[in-house]
Amino acid sequence: MNIPASNYPRIVIVGGGFGGLQLARTLKGKRFQLLMLDQNNYHTFQPLLYQVATAGLEPDSIAYPLRKIFNRQSNLIFRMAEVQKVNTDKKIIFTNIGELEYDYLVIATGSTTNFFGKEDVAKHAMPMKSVSEALNLRSLMLQNFEKALLVDTQKEQEALMSFAIVGAGPTGVELAGALAELKKHVLPSDYPDLDIRRMSIHLIDMAEEVLPPMSDKASAKAFEYLEEMGVTLWMGQSVESYDGETIQFKKAKPLASKTLIWAAGVKGNLVEGISEAAVLRGRYKVNAYNALEGIKDVYAIGDVAWQTNTDFPNGLPMVAQVAIQQGKNLGINIKAKAQQKTQKEFKYKDLGSMATIGRNKAVADLGKLKLHGLFAWFVWMFIHLIALVGFRNKVITFFNWSYNYLNFDRGVRLIIRKFEKT
Amino acid sequence: MNIPASNYPRIVIVGGGFGGLQLARTLKGKRFQLLMLDQNNYHTFQPLLYQVATAGLEPDSIAYPLRKIFNRQSNLIFRMAEVQKVNTDKKIIFTNIGELEYDYLVIATGSTTNFFGKEDVAKHAMPMKSVSEALNLRSLMLQNFEKALLVDTQKEQEALMSFAIVGAGPTGVELAGALAELKKHVLPSDYPDLDIRRMSIHLIDMAEEVLPPMSDKASAKAFEYLEEMGVTLWMGQSVESYDGETIQFKKAKPLASKTLIWAAGVKGNLVEGISEAAVLRGRYKVNAYNALEGIKDVYAIGDVAWQTNTDFPNGLPMVAQVAIQQGKNLGINIKAKAQQKTQKEFKYKDLGSMATIGRNKAVADLGKLKLHGLFAWFVWMFIHLIALVGFRNKVITFFNWSYNYLNFDRGVRLIIRKFEKT
Secondary structure, eight states, rough: OOOOOOOOOEEEEESHHHHHHHHHHHHTTTTTTEEEEESSSSSEOOOHHOOOOOOOOSHHHHHHEHHHHHTTTTTTTEEEEOOEEEETTTTEEEEEEEEEESSSEOOOOOOEEOOOOOOOHHHHSSSOSSHHHHHHHHHHHHHHHHHTTTOOSSHHHHHHEEEEEESSHHHHHHHHHHHHIIIIIIHHHOOOHHHGGOOEEEESSSSSSHHHHHHOOHHHHHHHHHHHOEEEEETTTTTTEEEEEEEESSSSEEEEEEEEEEEEEEEEOOOTTGGGGGGGGEEEBBOOTTTBTTSSTTOOGGGGGEOSSSOOOOOOOSHHHHHHHHHHHHHHHHHHHHTTTTOOOHHHHHHHOEEEETTTTEEEEETEEESSSHHHHHHHHHHHHHSSSSSSEEEEEEEHHHHHHTTTTOOOOSSSEEEEEE | OOOOOSSSSSEEEESSSHHHHHHHHHHTSSSEEEEEEEESSSSEEGGGGHHHHSSSSSHHHHEEHHHHTTTTTTTTEEEOOOOEEEEETTTEETTTTTEEEEEEEEEEOEEEEEEEEOOOHHHHHOOSSSHHHHHHHHHHHHHHHHHHHTTTSSHHHHHHHHHEEEEOHHHHHHHHHHHHHHIIIIHHHHHSOOOGGOOEEEEEESSSSSSTOOOOOOOHHHHHHHHHHEEEEEEEEEEEESSSEEESSSSSSEEEEEEEEOOSSEEEETTTTSGGGGGTTTTBBOOSEEEEEETEEEEGGGGGGGGSSSTTTTOOOOHHHHHHHHHHHHEEEEEHHHTTTOOOOOOOOOOOOOEEETTTTEEEETTEEEEEHHHHOOOOHHHHHHHHHHHHHHHHHHHHHHHHHHHHTTTTTSSSSOOOOO
């Protein structure tokens, strides 16, 4: 790989997500050569992917060019590349654009959809972890309505207009809510010759409540909102198989649905060449300094890292806040180490969690404060707006949200690339 | 095709471009059953496609959902479909979603890139007539810069950073100008480890001047602007062949360039089954009422129609204004015919033409008024903004332009889908 020589230690950061970004920013202006690798040339604000899928936002609202983020950080070099393998003995990383030695390696590769070994589901269900996948889902959904106009029987129409979501975490809940809003406000006028009452939205989870990690109050309120909005809730249910046409459940009658969206689980994006001994539950086991024990100078942060504390004995949650805080702490520790100062153990500060279900309907747990309804919804929007990278993206998103709110509309129901089911 | 029965005559409009849209609007509320067919579910504002290609705008700024345009027009039915064939004797249209009888057929299919039979160029050059093609071009351009970082020789770098555009009409000129702006304002800070001076932009045309249909003053001024901005002008030159690596000219030395953008010509999107006798220079010859002579109840409007008047003995120009005015006139005539009133011959009113080359640099011929510079640039922006369909798209575009202008930036340099050369 053509990387300029440097007198400073080289830190290779794999991944430009929340963790990688924060780490790189923390090391701005410091005496390191940072090399960031990502397979995309942009950072994705994943919490809003579901709005791209449901035609509320275009990709440019939630994606931000990585080169732009770092164009005033002279100690960082970016390369669009896919990592193929690592040799941790020789400290070399192999990519599709060549190999390179590192002094420190930080794995910030995030997570990918976990189908838990269900091959039929993996083949037929729609994941939603990247901008491309969200756009595929948008195209498929709109194409299904176009197709529903062409079929002869009510049964076929209902299968095309049935959207089943597995996983009642924030992604599943927000997606179900957004689909319910489309059904109520947008689709009837778009498809005057289609009986939109035949559209159905199903949210499926093994747990007995939605948003299981949130407070009981938030879960109950979200459940109530979803029912109000006409979402069919399949709690305590798990999917046995899916052939692209019919969902078979372990304990319920089958459901005919042409679209199954899988938001039921994620697993770390592992890198080949890292010892299997370091992997725990599909993530890299790290110590309190985010280092992989027994492997020299390799760190993991964010979703791909498995770290515990007394509150989270089964690993910290795979959310943006953990990645951001770990990225920052690791940056501080790398600086401290270079100056022979003491390193700081990572302490996760839970800033709370929230989910929006629909218009004026959100739930938020902010420490002891439990909010719901209109106020929670404003808090949700405000926090997501300020968290978006870049002034331009904040304004575009704010305008789209205001427009959609005032007009009961979703502006971008465009099928730019048709989705072809394989 | 599942189309509800109707007591009114059925007008099938093939294509939701400028012409089809205007025709449908003109017949709003009238006693016809309108069926609009388009292979996309959106209308494309083609004059700004080049800004999607050069990372100035996202597709949602220039594309607008057709269903939304017509969701308050109860006499129009939309179907996303590709027309395969027409039987003008039996008055049946065949599509990928079934067949249908028509009373009147209006072909408003627009135009497609014309490679003039050059198969090697068709294979290796990039067209830019649709949103997908513009996004492909954006991806290819950005990918080329990422690749330029990886090659070893200056020669290879220069070939990757060379962008050749064939055709110095408005599209070619505006594209060349936009690339020159990227080179000047955006790419140097995005690629600090790349010598952006090695990037070159070439504009090639057989004619001796740019923007040949415009006034001599406009052509000369545009030429001057392009030279100022560092575009290499190959006037009076034509491309002999292109293998994806090197452009061979008829009368000049070859040019190594990995990207050749073909904006040199268009031809009508013809429909199978219409008699070859009706085709003239790749378009449908129509009379002053936009009817195909000798074929009952078939009309053509816009780029696909070949119509002459004393000012344009070789056919009216293939521009939006002609399509819009013909769509309106045809709508009025169809109404008149139904009421047994006299039909009106089409009279083209030339509202002028304009092109923007760069920041504060545009040319405009508005009747006797010939403008250039900052004022022409404002007029260009204003006219394009008001012509965009929908309030939302106007605001988003206006914000993007203001942001790009104030920040010397292009917000959306995202490679959402990689472009793979075949």
